[in-house]
Amino acid sequence: MSKKQIKIALAGNPNSGKTTLFNAFTGLKQKVGNYPGITVEKKTGKSNFSNDIVAEVIDLPGTYSLFPKSVDEEVAQQVLCNNTDEDYPDVTVIIADATNLRRSLFLLTQVIDLNMNVVLALNMVDIATKKGIVVNVDLLAEELGIPVVAINARKRKGIDALKEAIVNTLDKKPKKSFLDVRRIFQGVIEKANEIRGIENDYASFLALCKQKLSGEVFNRCALNQLCKKHEIIPERAQAKETVKRYKAIDKIILSAVKKGAPVGRYQFTKRVDDLLIHPFFGYVIFLSILLLLFQAVFSWSAYPMELIDSLFTNLSIWTADALPQGMLNDLVVNGILAGLGGIVIFVPQIAFLFAFIAFLEDTGYMARVSFITDKFLRGVGLN
Amino acid sequence: MQKLANLAIGTKGEMRSISDSDLEQKLLEMGCTPGEKIEIVRKAPFGGPIAILVSSYVLSIRKEDAMKIDVKLLKDE
Numbered sequence: 104m105s106k107k108q109i110k111i112a113l114a115g116n117p118n119s120g121k122t123t124l125f126n127a128f129t130g131l132k133q134k135v136g137n138y139p140g141i142t143v144e145k146k147t148g149k150s151n152f153s154n155d156i157v158a159e160v161i162d163l164p165g166t167y168s169l170f171p172k173s174v175d176e177e178v179a180q181q182v183l184c185n186n187t188d189e190d191y192p193d194v195t196v197i198i199a200d201a202t203n204l205r206r207s208l209f210l211l212t213q214v215i216d217l218n219m220n221v222v223l224a225l226n227m228v229d230i231a232t233k234k235g236i237v238v239n240v241d242l243l244a245e246e247l248g249i250p251v252v253a254i255n256a257r258k259r260k261g262i263d264a265l266k267e268a269i270v271n272t273l274d275k276k277p278k279k280s281f282l283d284v285r286r287i288f289q290g291v292i293e294k295a296n297e298i299r300g301i302e303n304d305y306a307s308f309l310a311l312c313k314q315k316l317s318g319e320v321f322n323r324c325a326l327n328q329l330c331k332k333h334e335i336i337p338e339r340a341q342a343k344e345t346v347k348r349y350k351a352i353d354k355i356i357l358s359a360v361k362k363g364a365p366v367g368r369y370q371f372t373k374r375v376d377d378l379l380i381h382p383f384f385g386y387v388i389f390l391s392i393l394l395l396l397f398q399a400v401f402s403w404s405a406y407p408m409e410l411i412d413s414l415f416t417n418l419s420i421w422t423a424d425a426l427p428q429g430m431l432n433d434l435v436v437n438g439i440l441a442g443l444g445g446i447v448i449f450v451p452q453i454a455f456l457f458a459f460i461a462f463l464e465d466t467g468y469m470a471r472v473s474f475i476t477d478k479f480l481r482g483v484g485l486n
Numbered sequence: 487m488q489k490l491a492n493l494a495i496g497t498k499g500e501m502r503s504i505s506d507s508d509l510e511q512k513l514l515e516m517g518c519t520p521g522e523k524i525e526i527v528r529k530a531p532f533g534g535p536i537a538i539l540v541s542s543y544v545l546s547i548r549k550e551d552a553m554k555i556d557v558k559l560l561k562d563e
Contacts, residue, residue, distance in 0.1 A: 167515050376528075478534040
């Protein structure tokens with residue numbers, strides 16, 4: 104029995120948990136980091152959705168909008184805006200950080216307007232609750248006109264419900280657009296559709312705003328003329344549309360999100376931050392951590408290194424005696440064993456270094472350090 | 487009207503205008519729309535970045551970018 108193949112794209116703001124969800128879906132172990140920009144290229148993996156559906160899941164780099172500012176954001180735009188792209192998804196899952204719903208809804212509503220099948224996966228609801236933010240999931244789904252599923256990607260909760268919601272949206276098209284660009288830019292969008300030969304209002308709007316959707320090179324002149332004729336300045340049009348979109352989003356946020364006082368832990372985080380980026384103690388702590396790291400890499404790792412060294416020395420001596428004299432003996436002792444030993448001896452140092460870096464990344468300390476060192480590092484081009 | 491870069495920690499205000507098209511678009515799509523309430527939460531030492539609270543998250547903005555942002559001050563209730 105052959106299974107039905109579907110394509111799912113995961114998109115969302117940087118650091119909202121896309122890769123964590125991707126790993127939960129596929130069982131793969133892609134690197135996840137506690138700061139934006141970890142996923143620079145799209146990654147794909149397979150996931151069994153039901154007995155007869157298997158999904159190809161595409162993890163897209165994080166982006167705030169379909170107006171890319173960097174190469175990795177462009178990757179996300181290219182996949183989502185071109186229905187001729189080989190990775191163009193059947194269903195797009197937007198992952199939203201519940202503590203930052205307003206910002207997440209911007210990308211989400213843009214993707215809805217591209218006329219795609221969209222499911223919203225609401226992540227980090229537990230953290231939102233701690234911050235006193237309560238999201239009414241049902242109301243949100245109703246207002247947006249798409250399925251909304253609360254998940255906890257890290258603890259792998261809600262993944263089955265999300266899969267079910269994705270399967271249920273297959274072959275359904277969203278009923279209406281979220282923001283009608285046709286009404287904002289009257290008489291222009293229809294003509295842009297005509298020039299592009301594709302009936303997709305929002306994609307045509309993006310093309311008008313000089314977004315480089317594939318194949319736009321041929322239409323560029325005609326689109327520029329259209330802009331000129333209707334006195335549209337692409338940058339202004341894009342800003343105008345963004346502001347209007349946020350106005351519509353704010354209406355939804357007002358009704359579906361309730362904010363109370365943060366509880367406990369949030370205050371604690373703030374106090375730790377006060378210390379970590381303190382104008383004096385912040386640097387003292389940073390230098391101490393760097394010193395500790397050097398100490399670990401050069402002093403602490405000396406013990407396992409000595410151990411490995413003596414292990415290989417003994418092994419060489421034993422092998423040299425055990426094997427008959429000749430070319431083979433020479434190859435094994437001075438070639439293979441010596442070469443291997445030369446590499447393995449650095450494993451403790453590298454392990455210490457990576458363990459340290461992983462710890463600093465995961466705790467979010469890196470982000471704090473970059474706040475207080477941005478000024479200096481930029482001076483030498485290292486920001 | 488004040489420049490964001492000149493405000494002290496704890497100051498509350500409302501976003502007004504941004505005098506750089508690229509920066510404006512970047513901040514707009516991150517939710518810094520005109521009229522949105524902001525609060526200065528941190529300033530890095532030695533003229534480093536400024537952290538502002540905007541729609542429940544903290545955003546760091548470099549000082550030279552903060553010079554391009556106009557903010558209307560809000561009086562404390």
